[in-house]
Each structure stands twice: as C-alpha cells, then as structure tokens.
Amino acid sequence: MPQLNDPSLLRRDAYVGGQWLSAPADARFAVSDPATGKTIAEVADFDGEATERAIEAAHAALPAWRDRTAKDRANLMRAWRDLIMAHQDDLALLMTAEQGKPLAEASGEVAYGASFIEWFAEEGKRILGEVIPTHAPGKRVLVFRQAIGVVGAITPWNFPIATVTRKAAPALAAGCTAVIKPAPETPLCALALAELAHRAGIPAGVFNVVPSNRAAAVGEAMTTHPKVRKFTFTGSTAVGKLLMQQCASTVKKVSLELGGNAPFIVFDDADLDAAIEGVMLSKFRNTGQTCICANRILVQDGIYDAFAERLAERIADLNVGNGLDDGVMQGPLITGAAVDKVERLLTDATDKGARVRVGGQRHALGGTFFQPTLIEDVTAEMAMADEEIFGPVAALFRFRDEADAIQLANATEYGLAAYFYSRDLGRAFRVSEALEYGMVGVNEGLLSTENAPFGGVKQSGIGREGSHHGIEDFTEMKYVLLGGIGA
Numbered sequence: 240m241p242q243l244n245d246p247s248l249l250r251r252d253a254y255v256g257g258q259w260l261s262a263p264a265d266a267r268f269a270v271s272d273p274a275t276g277k278t279i280a281e282v283a284d285f286d287g288e289a290t291e292r293a294i295e296a297a298h299a300a301l302p303a304w305r306d307r308t309a310k311d312r313a314n315l316m317r318a319w320r321d322l323i324m325a326h327q328d329d330l331a332l333l334m335t336a337e338q339g340k341p342l343a344e345a346s347g348e349v350a351y352g353a354s355f356i357e358w359f360a361e362e363g364k365r366i367l368g369e370v371i372p373t374h375a376p377g378k379r380v381l382v383f384r385q386a387i388g389v390v391g392a393i394t395p396w397n398f399p400i401a402t403v404t405r406k407a408a409p410a411l412a413a414g415c416t417a418v419i420k421p422a423p424e425t426p427l428c429a430l431a432l433a434e435l436a437h438r439a440g441i442p443a444g445v446f447n448v449v450p451s452n453r454a455a456a457v458g459e460a461m462t463t464h465p466k467v468r469k470f471t472f473t474g475s476t477a478v479g480k481l482l483m484q485q486c487a488s489t490v491k492k493v494s495l496e497l498g499g500n501a502p503f504i505v506f507d508d509a510d511l512d513a514a515i516e517g518v519m520l521s522k523f524r525n526t527g528q529t530c531i532c533a534n535r536i537l538v539q540d541g542i543y544d545a546f547a548e549r550l551a552e553r554i555a556d557l558n559v560g561n562g563l564d565d566g567v568m569q570g571p572l573i574t575g576a577a578v579d580k581v582e583r584l585l586t587d588a589t590d591k592g593a594r595v596r597v598g599g600q601r602h603a604l605g606g607t608f609f610q611p612t613l614i615e616d617v618t619a620e621m622a623m624a625d626e627e628i629f630g631p632v633a634a635l636f637r638f639r640d641e642a643d644a645i646q647l648a649n650a651t652e653y654g655l656a657a658y659f660y661s662r663d664l665g666r667a668f669r670v671s672e673a674l675e676y677g678m679v680g681v682n683e684g685l686l687s688t689e690n691a692p693f694g695g696v697k698q699s700g701i702g703r704e705g706s707h708h709g710i711e712d713f714t715e716m717k718y719v720l721l722g723g724i725g726a
C-alpha cells in the first residue's frame with residue numbers, strides 16, 4: 240500500500256451512526272491489491288444483524304436531517320465535496336491500490352465522484368411541488384415532494400467512489416439517510432468517503448458504510464427491512480433481479496444500474512480518426528471493466544479493413560502494468576475469475592472462426608494482467624456477442640448497411656449504452672431513435688457526466704442517475720386536497 244499524505248483516510252471499520260465499529264466477533268475480510276495480490280487491509284465484515292443496526296441508526300437520523308433546509312444540507316455536502324477534492328491524490332492512491340485502475344484514471348474518478356455531490360447539493364434546492372388547477376371551487380390540489388426515507392445501496396468494485404456518490408448524493412440532498420454496502424473488493428474508498436463526510440460535519444447516522452464479504456446476508460437485510468424505503472443497486476443483472484425480487488416483500492422503490500452489451504457502430508461515412516479515439520476511450524477505460532464499455536464493435540464493410548488496421552496499431556501500443564507506475568494505461572483485471580471469463584470468451588470465439596489479431600493471452604506480468612486484445616470476424620453466434628466481456632478485448636463484427644447495423648445492435652437483452660460514428664445528419668437522427676438503449680453517444684465515446692441521466696432500458700436497469708432526474712427516485716409524491724377555502 241503506497242504511503243498516504245493523510246494516513247487516517249485508510250479506515251478498516253464500518254461507519255455507523257457517526258462511529259467506527261468493528262463487526263460482531265471482530266470478523267474481518269482481506270482487501271487485496273489486484274496488481275500484486277498482496278493484502279492491503281483487513282476490513283470489518285458486517286453481517287445481516289449488524290446491517291439492521293445500521294438501518295436503525297439511519298432511521299434515527301432521518302427526521303432531523305429531513306427537516307433541515309435544503310440549503311443547510313447543501314452547505315454540508317459542499318464541505319464534503321471540497322474535502323474529497325482536497326484529498327484527491329490520496330483517494331486516487333487508495334483506489335488504484337484496491338481496484339487497479341491507472342492512477343490518472345483514479346484521480347479522474349475522484350473528481351467525477353465529487354461532481355455528483357456538488358450537483359445534487361444544488362438540485363436538492365429545486366425539488367419542486369405543484370399546485371394543480373382545481374376540479375371544484377373551494378378546493379385546491381397540491382402536490383408535495385418529500386424525502387422517501389432510509390435508502391439502502393449496494394455498489395460494485397469498478398467505480399469505487401463514483402457509484403457511491405451517485406447514490407448517496409441525491410439521497411442526502413433530498414433529505415434521506417443512507418446505508419451503503421460497497422463491493423468487498425473495494426471498501427476502502429467508500430470508508431474514506433465516510434471519514435471525509437464525518438470531518439465535513441454530516442450528522443451521525445446520515446451516511447453509513449457497512450463493508451461486508453457476506454453480500455447475500457447484507458442484501459437480504461437491506462431489501463427486506465421495512466424501514467428501508469428505497470433500494471438502489473449497481474451490479475450484475477443476475478444479482479439485480481434477485482434483489483428486486485427481495486424488495487417486493489416490502490414494496491420498496493427500486494433503482495437498478497445493471498449490465499450492458501454496448502454496440503459501437505462505425506459507418507462508412509465516419510471520421511476514422513475520431514472513431515478510433517472514441518473506441519479506445521470507450522473500450523479500454525478501466526481496462527475494459529465498465530458497464531458502458533464497447534462490447535461489440537460493429538464496422539461497416541467499406542471502412543472495416545482500414546479501421547481494423549488502425550485499431551490494431553493503437554492496441555499494440557497500450558502500456559500494461561501496475562496502475563501506480565508512470566505511463567501505465569492498462570491495469571490488472573479485478574480477479575482471477577475475471578481473467579478466466581475473458582479467456583473462455585476468446586476460446587469460444589476462436590473455436591467458432593474468429594481471429595485474434597493483437598494480444599489474446601495472459602500478460603507476461605502474470606497475476607490478473609491480460610494482454611490488450613483485438614479479435615476480428617466475431618459473429619452473433621459467439622458468446623461474446625451476448626455476454627459482457629469486462630476486459631481489454633476489442634471484438635470486431637462486420638455489417639453491410641444501416642438496417643443490418645441496427646438489427647445487430649438491438650439483438651440483446653441489454654440496453655444501457657450504444658455508440659455510433661457517422662457524419663450524416665439524417666442517419667444521426669434515424670439511428671439514435673432506432674437504438675433500444677438508455678444512452679447513445681453520437682461521434683462520442685465517453686458519455687458519463689453528472690448533468691446527464693445515466694441509465695438503461697430492457698434488462699440493463701430501472702431509473703436514472705445524474706441530472707435533475709436523478710433525485711426524483713429519492714422522493715415520494717404526496718397529493719394534498721385542501722378544502723374549505725370558500726367560493
């Protein structure tokens with residue numbers, strides 16, 4: 240573990256009710272650096288009952304927090320955001336150590352994560368009610384929007400800070416309190432956020448973090464506890480479906496950000512340079528481990544060979560290594576299981592006729608490092624056409640015309656992000672409208688920003704994070720009919 244400027248950002252216990260707590264019987268689990276395999280910290284391993292106590296703490300803190308003015312809450316959140324930015328370097332180091340992404344990317348994620356706190360602190364001031372024109376004289380129809388209550392959240396390892404702030408920031412801004420279970424691979428970033436929330440003066444019980452290696456037990460506590468009124472999850476589609484089912488028992492409001500299978504379409508009329516830049520950004524960010532990474536790169540016949548040639552050169556140039564080292568562009572994969580999956584998908588594709596043009600093997604560095612890879616002639620019959628690769632493998636498919644591209648792009652149960660490159664304005668509209676996705680990048684490979692609604696359709700999720708829409712899910716609508724006003 241690299242030396243932090245502020246070593247007290249490395250917390251090993253849970254943060255509940257404003258206090259640092261160990262787990263029952265001081266149970267702990269190891270967090271390791273994916274680049275070295277070495278243990279960085281032994282973190283408190285919360286179980287279901289301890290999680291219930293955290294939910295009670297959040298519930299106890301709710302009335303006072305909800306009853307503050309939005310401006311008061313925003314001031315505290317702003318202080319939290321400023322502390323995060325003041326410790327950007329340390330947080331980036333922590334992130335690279337537990338998650339593996341290159342330091343520059345980690346630093347970018349810290350700022351990106353902080354941007355949600357800034358954004359939602361302000362949005363909290365603009366949760367507006369309504370006065371609807373009445374249906375009868377002497378009566379008035381009012382609509383209030385109020386904080387929904389305690390929020391339970393479960394987050395993944397690929398964006399250890401941003402996935403937490405995307406949920407916690409709108410929750411807190413709306414007047415809710417939150418209990419977060421970060422992924423067992425990356426609890427340290429979430430705990431550092433808790434330390435900074437504490438220093439910022441966010442009151443006890445408003446923001447709670449319960450690290451755990453017993454996801455099912457904590458998930459059950461959060462999804463079935465009657466005092467949790469809203470549950471929000473980012474992770475795999477399979478787990479999301481299970482948690483949604485569990486939430487049915489107490490009819491919670493649910494938001495889900497699940498898997499993707501992003502098509503990245505390059506039409507013959509694309510600006511080739513821009514398309515190459517875009518695909519490199521979209522495919523290789525976080526070593527291919529994002530839910531909006533280009534999973535299927537669909538290239539039109541006329542430009543296919545030139546595109547493949549250029550892409551091969553760029554991929555061969557990617558520098559792989561420990562994310563803490565200068566100039567590294569691709570870190571390790573998160574676990575051995577992630578490497579096994581990439582290998583399985585490559586073997587399946589080559590067995591069915593695809594050709595590896597660059598890479599294709601485990602990296603000489605060993606561990607969970609994998610060579611940045613370009614595989615060509617991939618078809619819809621291969622497993623990587625349906626499954627998220629979640630690794631540094633660019634898979635090229637060929638298509639004939641626009642109709643063919645749209646049919647291929649939509650032939651999946653997922654609907655998170657899609658991208659296409661074209662200089663034809665009519666096509667830009669037609670294809671944007673035809674893609675069954677929650678987000679579309681037109682001549683852009685990077686979509687994420689706090690002011691836009693991030694989220695998917697089909698089996699990629701429910702709800703949106705970011706933008707002014709992202710706070711709605713943390714509020715409840717109340718209709719008030721006011722009578723006796725007189726004629």
Ligand code: ADP
Pocket residue numbers: 393394395396420421422423454455456457458459473474475476478479481482
């Ligand atoms: P990934 O493959 O990206 O790890 P998961 O959906 O397995 O995706 O994990 C995302 C988050 O969901 C993590 O915090 C993980 O601990 C949690 N999780 C996994 N399984 C369950 C479960 N059965 N109940 C609740 N949470 C779970």
